[in-house]
Amino acid sequence: MFKRIDHVALHVSDLGRSVKFYEQHFGFKHYFQHAAGGGLQIAYLKLGDTVLELTHHPGETLSGFHFCLETDNFDQTVEQLQKNGVKLVRAPHDTAAREPRENGWRRVVFGGPDGEQIELRG
Numbered sequence: 001m002f003k004r005i006d007h008v009a010l011h012v013s014d015l016g017r018s019v020k021f022y023e024q025h026f027g028f029k030h031y032f033q034h035a036a037g038g039g040l041q042i043a044y045l046k047l048g049d050t051v052l053e054l055t056h057h058p059g060e061t062l063s064g065f066h067f068c069l070e071t072d073n074f075d076q077t078v079e080q081l082q083k084n085g086v087k088l089v090r091a092p093h094d095t096a097a098r099e100p101r102e103n104g105w106r107r108v109v110f111g112g113p114d115g116e117q118i119e120l121r122g
Contacts, residue, residue, distance in 0.1 A: 001077055006068040006121050007044070007051035015056035019043050028052060032098040044098055066109070066117035074122035078108050087111035095121060 012018040022028040028045035036042050038057070045052045053068075071077040078092055090109035097103045102121070110118045 001071060001073065001080075003070045003072055006070040006119075007053045008067045009053040009055055009065070011055050011057075013056070015041050015043055015054055018054050018056075019045065022052060022054075032096075034096050066119055068107075068119035068121055071120050071122040074106055074108075074120065077120060077122070081110055089117055 010018075019030050022045050023030060026047065028047045030043060030045050032044040034042055036055075039059075040055060040057045043054045043056075045054065074092070082088060087110060088108070089111045090107075092106050092108040095102075095105055095107040097105060105121055107119055107121045110120070112118055
């Protein structure tokens with residue numbers, strides 16, 4: 001069902017500054033960036049197999065936390081979580097491929113018990 005944590009996300013006040021910080025001080029490499037709509041900018045950085053997602057929405061202070069799990073059977077996993085009563089925060093939808101193996105992937109977001117968001121990709 002689940003394979004690994006795909007990424008952890010941080011909401012930042014200055015995307016460029018944060019990308020530079022994680023590259024210079026921790027060895028991350030910036031490898032993909034896109035606009036997600038509504039002014040939201042997302043940058044992805046890698047350190048080995050670890051992915052850090054930095055999100056920035058100009059003029060807005062975002063709060064909260066999310067992590068993302070990669071699943072080997074997206075539809076079956078979403079169906080099972082919904083059947084088990086896990087709160088759906090954002091319905092399944094297409095997502096940008098950060099690398100070729102992700103072409104055709106979709107994403108969905110569920111809610112955790114303390115308001116954290118659990119994203120699934122696959």
